[in-house]
Amino acid sequence: MRLGNTFFIALAIGALWGIIYNVVFSILAMLISGDTIVPDIGISMVSGAVGAGIYVLGPGHSGGRYRGWHWAAVSGAAALIAFVLLGKFAAASMVAENMAFLTALVTFAMAAASWHLCLDGMDSGSQGRYQLEVILIRVLKGVGFVFFSIVVALPFYVMVMTSLKSQQSLLSNPLDLSIDFSKSLSEHLRSYIELFTKYRFGQFLLNSAIVSVATVIITLLFAIPGAYAVSRLRFPGKNVLSKSILLIYMVPAIVLVIPLYAVFSQLGLRNTLLGLIVVYPATTIPVAVYMFQGYFRGLPYELEEAGLMDGLSRIGTIIKITLPLSLPAIASVSLYIFMIAWNEFLFAFMFLDDPAIFTLSRGVQSLNSSEIPRQHLMAGAVIATVPVLVLFLWFEKFLVAGLTAGSVKG
Amino acid sequence: MRLAYTLILPTLLIVMAIVLLPLLANFWISFKPVELGDLRAPTILFNERIRPTPKVVGDTAEISYRLRNTSKRGVYADGRLVDTFPSGLTVSGTLDSRCTLAGNNLTCDLGTFEPMQRETLTISVIATDAYFDNPINPRDSKPVINGVGDSILTNSVFSLDNYRKVFSGSEFWKVLRVSLYYTIFGTLGAIVFGLFAAQLLNTTFPGRGVVRGFFLFPYVAPVIAVAFAWVLILDAGPGGTLNAILMKIGATDGPINFLGRRATPISIFGLTFEFPVALTTVISFEVWRYFPLSFLFILARMQSVSSDTYEAAEMDGASPLQQFRYISLPQLAGILAVIFLLRFIWTFNKFDDIFLLTGGAAGTRTLTVDIYEQAFAVSNLGAGAAVAVVVFFVLLISALFIFRFSPEDDG
The missing domain is CATH 2.60.40.290 (Immunoglobulin-like)
Structure with a gap:
């Protein structure tokens, strides 16, 4: 048993994971149970250090491998015992409750797994720069995973949980984001039911779907021929055109809002869905042309030449050869455009005044008032989010391809 | 050639009508003393x-x-x-x-x-x-x-009042400065976090695809939904989740008004400076929402770097950080530059996010929010258009810059 720099690094790592998971799971337990579970930084730090210290001092090589998961479990148990003992010593109430104990259990199970992953293959002696950097990178990655998971999940968690609560339970304890299983399903879904019955969210959903699908279809109809011409045919002004597509793509919506507002007011297009169906494709066509032109350039021209040789017209070639080959690109672009149109807020906000024709974005925005309870607002947010997320998870491959190709826009 | 024009003409026309004409109309309106009420002839x-x-x-x-x-x-x-x-x-x-x-x-x-x-x-x-x-x-x-x-919009009365109004006073320069802070820190933050997230997923492990999809949620979800969720979390009132947590665990005495407080004095080494609270929150939201984009780009680029280079470096005894510094970063330099320029422009253009979070209050008013405020809150369309013209020129300059310096093949 040697005590080198790694031993002390292990202590630091144990302390770090002890603190991180203790804070994280205490807060999570608070949100899930509604009880007050205060994380104890000092005790969790010491216990974590004890556990990781035991871990790194543990048996070395066994059959060519270092300590396995079983040893991690032993060290985690040691840390948990240390935590409970120290906690009893400091404040008896801390470990008295089941929830607090459960929190501690999960904390040190996760902490033990983490220090196992960080310190796997290291012994307690001194290590060179290479090994130390390996440890550092493992720690950074671990912290990164915890950080990103929490930060990404938190708003969605709060959104869904708040939408399921009733007004008085939110007021009595805003942190209580638990699900009360004694209540019936319809009580949980009360906000949703009210949104669909009293606030016309069914209509909004339909409006959003109409506008988004129309935008996708119109965009494809305009963008595919345009992109084909720019990428395949030769004509004067082609270069200028293909470059300016990217430029137009940079024009922000807010700059267009004032003139469009003025003109559409005069034309009577302002407070109509038709107005949106005119504006949305115009803002998405440049993106789509840009994406398609990249894809068309990658297609082998020989195939089209063969089609032309066999007597197909140019249009026939496009329809019979290019389009079938471009189906993946069409799927990507369609999904991407659908996402843009579905999520669009600014024009919907500026143009629509009449609740009968609100899109979801505009509808959710109209819920943002002090008279409407916030669980309704969150339920509205969930209704707006679910379709686009489902679509995204379903067609992740295509949408990711679309995002990578077109998401210079945001 | 006729075919080419037939194919591209409809596209050109609709883009002209909805994008280019309004741009020109903005110039026109910006020289007009026109108010929201004047839209009705x-x-x-x-x-x-x-x-x-x-x-x-x-x-x-x-x-x-x-x-x-x-x-x-x-x-x-x-x-x-x-x-x-x-x-x-x-x-x-x-x-x-x-x-x-x-x-x-x-x-x-x-x-x-x-x-x-x-x-x-x-x-x-x-x-x-x-x-x-x-x-x-x-x-x-x-x-x-x-x-x-007679409509003010179409008659021949022109004035420079809008520009005079926009540029006079310190308000405009404040707004411009906020815009630049927001753009620079928002862009850099999103890239740094995107790079970090991409490093996490650049190894293979079970469930990697799921995690990648999960990391894209902030970008894919509607801005309206995530903005309001964050407003709820950061709320300074009794219902704000984050403040309730912080107070329960004893981290702060009173609620912190993340979205409503302009600045709080902070002293480091005896130097006191005003830390912009709301602006930082808004920038953090921008970073949160757009790190997935740079993450996606960087990850795609990293996966195309062949592992031979790393193996060779490994043989030569390069440490992990050295490998990152001398192999990964140079390979990523091109794509990082492209992301920076494009995201710079798009962050500069951003309106919805700030508008939904703070409405431009508490020192978070950027140029884009200013357009809205001037045109529709103060109902002075002309002044709004004048700000829009300023925004347009800033963008034009950035775009020219991109065309000059961006490598053709990346992006």
Whole structure:
């Protein structure tokens, strides 16, 4: 048993994971149970250090491998015992409750797994720069995973949980984001039911779907021929055109809002869905042309030449050869455009005044008032989010391809 | 060649109509002293009545038209009123000099109505038998008023007032500075976090695809939903999740108004400076929402770097950090530059996020929010357009910069 720099690094790592998971799971337990579970930084730090210290001092090589998961479990148990003992010593109430104990259990199970992953293959002696950097990178990655998971999940968690609560339970304890299983399903879904019955969210959903699908279809109809011409045919002004597509793509919506507002007011297009169906494709066509032109350039021209040789017209070639080959690109672009149109807020906000024709974005925005309870607002947010997320998870491959190709826009 | 133009013409036309024309229109509007109310062209509102109602033959009465130009600022020129004169009523006395009566057609040339000008046209009549045989209320026939409503948007009055208003005072420079802070830190933050996230997923492990999809949620979800969720979390009131947590675990005494507090003094090494709270929150939201984009780009690029290079470096004894510094980063430099430039422009353009989070209050008003505030909150369309023109020029310069310096093959 040697005590080198790694031993002390292990202590630091144990302390770090002890603190991180203790804070994280205490807060999570608070949100899930509604009880007050205060994380104890000092005790969790010491216990974590004890556990990781035991871990790194543990048996070395066994059959060519270092300590396995079983040893991690032993060290985690040691840390948990240390935590409970120290906690009893400091404040008896801390470990008295089941929830607090459960929190501690999960904390040190996760902490033990983490220090196992960080310190796997290291012994307690001194290590060179290479090994130390390996440890550092493992720690950074671990912290990164915890950080990103929490930060990404938190708003969605709060959104869904708040939408399921009733007004008085939110007021009595805003942190209580638990699900009360004694209540019936319809009580949980009360906000949703009210949104669909009293606030016309069914209509909004339909409006959003109409506008988004129309935008996708119109965009494809305009963008595919345009992109084909720019990428395949030769004509004067082609270069200028293909470059300016990217430029137009940079024009922000807010700059267009004032003139469009003025003109559409005069034309009577302002407070109509038709107005949106005119504006949305115009803002998405440049993106789509840009994406398609990249894809068309990658297609082998020989195939089209063969089609032309066999007597197909140019249009026939496009329809019979290019389009079938471009189906993946069409799927990507369609999904991407659908996402843009579905999520669009600014024009919907500026143009629509009449609740009968609100899109979801505009509808959710109209819920943002002090008279409407916030669980309704969150339920509205969930209704707006679910379709686009489902679509995204379903067609992740295509949408990711679309995002990578077109998401210079945001 | 004709085919090429046929294919591309519709695309060009719609983009011209909805993107390029409005851009030009912005210049036009920015030189106009036009307000939101001016969008409604001046019209003449009328009210016609007959008093007293004739009871028997020979009763005298007065038909009066009360007319008003509804516009507060627009002139209504060459107003001409045409109405059907009820048969059975005869004009008594002299007809108003502006009017002529031919048969049943009453025509009155009313000339010019100044803004808000009221005018009353009175015609004295005597009721005859025919009126009672076939009673027609004069109100049954609606008068038609023709004329030219002068719209400030289309006339030839120009002024530099909007620009003077925008550039005078310290407000504009403050807004510009906030815009630049927001853009620079938002862009850099998103790239740094994207790079970090990409490093996490650049190894293979079970469930990697799921995690990648999960990391993209902030970008894919509607801005309206995630912005309001964050507003709820960061709320300074009793329902704010984060403040409730912080207070429960004893990290702060009172709630922190993340979105409403302009600045809080912080002293480091005896130097006190004002830390912009709301602006930092808004920037953090921007980083949160857009790190997935740079993450996606960087991950795609990293996966195309062959592992041979790393293996060779490993053999030569390069440590992990050295490998990152001397192999990964140089390989990523191109894509990082492209992401930076594009994200810079798009962050500069961002409106929804800030608008939904703070509405531009507490020192978070950027140029884009300023456009909205000037045009629709203060209802001075012209001033808003002037700010939009400024934004346009900033973007034009950035775009030219991109075309000059960005490598063609990346991006």
